Amino acid sequence: TAPGTEAAVCDLRKARKLGPARIGPILGLPASTVHRILTRHGLNRLAWLDRPSGEPIRRYERSRPGELVHVDIKKLGNIPDGGGWRAVGRTTGNQNRQNSTDLRKSCKPVIGYSYIHSAVDDHSRLAYSEVLADERQHTAIGFWQRAHAFFTGHGVTVERVLTDNGSCYKSTLFTQALTADGIAHRRIRPYRPQTNGKVERFNRTLQEEWAYLRPYTSNDERTAALADFLHSYNHHRCHTALDGKPPISRVNNAEGQYT
Template identity: 30%
Template sequence: TLPAEVIEVLLATKEANPKLSVQLVIRETLKHRDVPDDLPLPPSTVHRLLARHGLMSGSDSQDTDTDRRRFAFQSPGQLWMSDVMHGPTVRIKDRSKRKTYLIAFIDDATRVIPYAAFSLAENTRAFLPVFKQAIVRRGLPERLYVDNGSSYRSNHLSLVCAKLGVALIHARPYRPQGKGKIERWFKTMRGQLLIRLTNDDTGSLEALNRRLWAWVEGEYH
């Protein structure tokens, strides 16, 4: 996992210069004073990070006709998409600051958010409680479309989905088109919620999640 400060520089570099290739984003990031010039930045990792935040332009981030046909379900619950977005830092019990990760689900047909929550990790252990709450609130989906990362390819998640009768589908590497709907939701959430967070909102993980869900239910839905 990349350090939080490096992630911020990568995202800021791409946002300021949308036409930069992944290699040029890496090169510019390594020039930043907060980034060690010998830090390994694998292009595949950086590409995935930028795509997750909706920052890859051109053919890599536009929905193709094939992807629209593949993910164009008509009824609620036919397919959910899930992904993770880097969130703000929060204070925890010992008053230190920790990076957060937003784990979210979106219904392909309705754009409803079955559930979303900030966590202190982005692994399977953090993912499953959020998935459980989504099911409690909206019922079982027929299909779950997720990233190709290691946390989504765990045997535990595969076993859980198999027992529930949920078809687990993984995105193809370097092809983020199928996740366009949840990427757009992340972009909306950043523009409408994250920029308005107060110190009280980030005073604890619980406070941050209360603020998130108040926005989802009160403004987004």
């Protein structure tokens, strides 16, 4: 394919996010040819493109465990006791919701949220998570202290922590908690969540393979299932970026037996 044609295909992909079936007729090319061009230039998956610029996202991986740990918070709706509508149907689910919450001025039940705090090592993808009641600075600090102990127990010396610009992470106390242990704190540029992409991807895995894996009948039941998920993720789940191996295969103290 002529270089000019390939450039035109890439330009349409970046500027308009079009697929092969739509780019082909515009340039008079078979969709299969367009697909090969996009694959050759690393543009065949929209998930690999930066949304604002259309440029391919540069993938990176730190060279050793602990060089960079990604930290983030995911908010999940609470589950009423007895189960929500997905578990028991709308009629019973709505009744459970009414019984599990206080009514506000709008007369609508507000059941609230749980906050899943997570830390993921960039090199190994070793992960630690907790279900907590809020995302305040003291909660975030407490979580990090326990996460730090988890990584240390697995032989991982944390050097840097990367977070978004949430208020709990922008607090002076959070940064001080890190620097007290000799850990540098970095924050992503505003509106660039892909910079913290490894923990963002882990959040999606949490949702798919734990939070929404099956209908739970209470918050406690869902929370109790997190430990099994984390063990499976760290010790048994194959990771394509790790040559089909689990995260634990990349840490210095794989069994966590040393202190």
